[in-house]
Amino acid sequence: MPTTRRATLKALAAAPAALAAPARASAWRPDRPVRLIVPFAPGGNTDLVARVIGPHMGERLGQPVVVENRAGAAGSVAAAAVARARPDGLTLMIGSNGPMAINPITRADLGYDPLRDFAPLGLIVRTPLALVLHRDQPARDVAGLVAHARANPGRVVFGSPGVASTGHLTLEMFNAATGADITHAPYQSGGALTPDLVAGTVAGAFVEVATVLPLHRDGAVRILALTSGGRLSVAPELPTVEESGVPGFRAASFVGVVAPAGVPQEAMAALHDALKAAVAHPEVRRRLEETGSQVASEEEASPAGFAAILRRETEWTREAARRAGLLRS
Structure with missing residues (x-):
């Protein structure tokens, strides 16, 4: 009996380690990059x-x-x-x-x-998009842009990085949500769009905020609002499109x-x-x-x-x- 009891206690003491060993051995790690x-x-x-x-x-x-x-x-x-x-x-x-x-x-x-x-x-x-205008555009907020676009149907032109890009699709949803009649002008890339936005060749765009925030702070363009669900810590002064009067409007x-x-x-x-x-x-x-x-x-x-x-x-x-x-x- 003493021998059996010692063997039993020894087996029980070893059990946690035995159970843990397979878990460690089976934990997946890549064998190359x-x-x-x-x-x-x-x-x-x-x-x-x-x-x-x-x-x-x-x-x-x-x-x-x-x-x-x-x-x-x-x-x-x-x-x-x-x-x-x-x-x-x-x-x-x-x-x-x-x-x-x-x-x-x-x-x-x-x-x-x-x-x-x-x-x-x-x-x-x-990464939310910024609704951004060239600095010479008259609108100072989202409501102003919508009013200006409605008063000039088809004459306000927004660029995008390309057909079916996130910027393009966001513009389509913005037109649908607000009744604005903003015309789409596709570019080959965001890199091609940005110089024309700064130059005023296009009136505005929906582009990733990181692209235009430095330009906004330099005064080259004007961000009206962001398509995020709330304000960003890096730019708390910028309102969202949603709080600017377009309920439920978000894109990223x-x-x-x-x-x-x-x-x-x-x-x-x-x-x-x-x-x-x-x-x-x-x-x-x-x-x-x-x-x-x-x-x-x-x-x-x-x-x-x-x-x-x-x-x-x-x-x-x-x-x-x-x-x-x-x-x-």
Whole structure:
């Protein structure tokens, strides 16, 4: 009996360690660098976000997170490639409006379905748009712009980074919500639009706030309002479109991370934890917020939360594209 009792106690004492060992052994870690694909050229907001979070994700994962830019077809080239990538957790993509919500609504034969072929890791930021005018335009607020546009139907011209861009679709929704008759002038990119906005070639635009906030503060352009749900800490003096008299009007560029569908749950959990830790880093958060971006809430940053956002953004895009006559056939 004493021998049996000692053996039993010894087995019970060893049980916690035995149970813990498989958990430690099964915790997923990449065995080589992780690729984080940016579906656009270097220099834009998505590229900035990727390069800010990448190093901190790598620290958590124990392998470098290497940012790769793969531009083409408004993000669809990279998205199609990542959708077909091996689902081993070693290939991720920055998921944003173009490849995840706009292209599937406005372009045919993409070769991927964003809601079927990707597994969301989490939202990182939303970046609201600024309703901005050239400094010589007469309107001083949203109501003034709407009145001016109605009095001059078709003669007030807003530029955008391109047909079916977030700026274009936001303009269509603004026209629908206010009855303003603002004409759309598409450019090849935001970089091409900005000089003409400063020069007054176009009256205004809906563009990401980070692009025009310095120009606003220099007096080159005038921001009337932001499309966010609340005022931004970097520019608390700027009202929202909603509080300026257009109820429920919100729009934003979003940036998150997705993986190919089929990545094992253990890997998804480790990747999500790495992303969460990266965004929580004080320096990362500071750099994201100083661009005018709003860091995602805990719910939005979850895989389920980001998936819900993608569904909502797809429906918003569908309605805006319908109004613009851009629904794919």
